[in-house]
Amino acid sequence: MAIAIPHPLGLSHKQLFWILHLGGWLAYLGLGYLSALAYGKPGGYAMVYLATGATGAATTLGLRYLLRACRGRPPALQLAIMVLPILASSALMERAGRHLKLEFCPDCSPENTLTAFFYALSNIYVVLAWVGLYLGITYYRQSQDETRRALAARTMxxxxxxxxxxxxxxxxxxxxxxxxxxxxxxxxxxxxxxxxxxxxxxxxxxxxxxxxxxxxxxxxxxxxxxxxxxxxxxxxxxxxxxxxxxxxxxxxxxxxxxxxxxxxxxxxxxxxxxxxxxxxxxxxxxxxxxxxxxxxxxxxxxxxxxxxxxxxxxxxxxxxxxxxxxxxxxxxxxxxxxxxxxxxxxxxxxxxxxxxxxxxxxxxxxxx
Incomplete structure (x- = not known):
């Protein structure tokens, strides 16, 4: 017999995901814009972070479905499957903001392939942070659900x-x-x-x-x-x-x-x-x-x-x-x-x- 476990805040798991996902990327956009202003960048520089953040929000959605498909597999296999998608997500974010960035910094164009590769990795910490938070929240939610199910089963x-x-x-x-x-x-x-x-x-x-x-x-x-x-x-x-x-x-x-x-x-x-x-x-x-x-x-x-x-x-x-x-x-x-x-x-x-x-x-x- 299945036991329905309501979320303590009255939110479904899907609603909670979208709130955290969109809220996180909006926070990324806001912090990036404030950082740009602190370094003397013009107000239009916010478009760079808007393009980067929008691309990151879209690509991490793809990572979400991939992580869900890998759920239950051995950790080493999950890591092997996720390496290339994470690198690709970082590269797409850098690519989306590069043309806008060049309008404010013409000298920021990569000089060679190696430089372009390192530029592509410039956003990998953001993607890894998203993946880490997603996995952490997912495992915490599963642990809480199991605890509530155990309590409900004991009560029954x-x-x-x-x-x-x-x-x-x-x-x-x-x-x-x-x-x-x-x-x-x-x-x-x-x-x-x-x-x-x-x-x-x-x-x-x-x-x-x-x-x-x-x-x-x-x-x-x-x-x-x-x-x-x-x-x-x-x-x-x-x-x-x-x-x-x-x-x-x-x-x-x-x-x-x-x-x-x-x-x-x-x-x-x-x-x-x-x-x-x-x-x-x-x-x-x-x-x-x-x-x-x-x-x-x-x-x-x-x-x-x-x-x-x-x-x-x-x-x-x-x-x-x-x-x-x-x-x-x-x-x-x-x-x-x-x-x-x-x-x-x-x-x-x-x-x-x-x-x-x-x-x-x-x-x-x-x-x-």
């Missing part, structure tokens, strides 16, 4: 990775919910089965409409989480107790969409579902300086496989995916830590505290 890869991590969770959740609906149907609990289907439809509609790359406010995230909890409350009824404690300042904080859902799903699966009496799920959000701290806590049996900061294998898909999403989006600024409590498990997320205002001012990480 991060986006694809984030979408994979988000969508990987949906089949797992959908499988559990459909199993629960099937159980309700077999138990002839049609009212709750219908209620769960409607709740599932609302949650999936929200999930599919939300972009994994989009960040939402904590209030929007909690609204989405409520759709999910409505489904689980049909399954567990009074066995599922949910408490929330959100600092007022945190409602406007931005975070990746559906970040908390897999953590809540894990807590329900391993804490609430495994206890006959059910369990308590607590969701907290607070601000700690420039950090947003989110905590999901349950009062279940905890996780015996949890060792320090190492997440459990096998059953820790939701935790690992959430940690990976934070890493891709925030680098070292986004962390997930899980620890066993005396009764239950605590999962704590920390990420930069950002709102739509701070994000627009460019406070979001750009080296992701």
């Amino acid at each position: 890869a991060h986006q694809a990775q984030l979408k994979m991590l988000r969508y990987q969770l949906n089949p797992h959740f959908l499988f559990n919910t459909l199993n629960a609906i099937s159980t309700l149907v077999l138990d002839r609990d049609n009212a709750n089965a219908n209620r769960m289907v409607q709740s599932l439809s609302a949650f999936l509609r929200h999930s599919l409409d939300s972009d994994p790359m989009q960040r939402v406010t904590l209030r929007q995230e909690m609204d989405a989480l409520t759709l999910y909890l409505d489904i689980e409350k049909v399954r567990f009824a009074e066995r599922l107790q949910v408490e929330t404690e959100i600092d007022e300042d945190c409602w406007r904080a931005l975070l990746p969409s559906l970040l908390l859902q897999p953590l809540v799903e894990n807590a329900i699966k391993y804490a609430v579902a495994r206890q006959v009496e059910g369990g308590l799920l607590r969701i907290e959000a607070r601000r700690d300086g420039d950090r947003l701290v989110l905590t999901v806590t349950d009062n279940g049996p905890g996780c015996l496989a949890l060792e320090g900061d190492t997440l459990p294998a096998g059953n820790g898909v939701g935790l690992r995916n959430t940690r990976e999403r934070l890493r891709v989006l925030y680098g070292e600024a986004g962390t997930l830590c899980a620890r066993n409590l005396r009764h239950g498990l605590e999962v704590r997320l920390q990420l930069p505290f950002e709102t739509s205002a701070t994000s627009e001012r460019g406070l979001v990480r750009t080296d992701r």
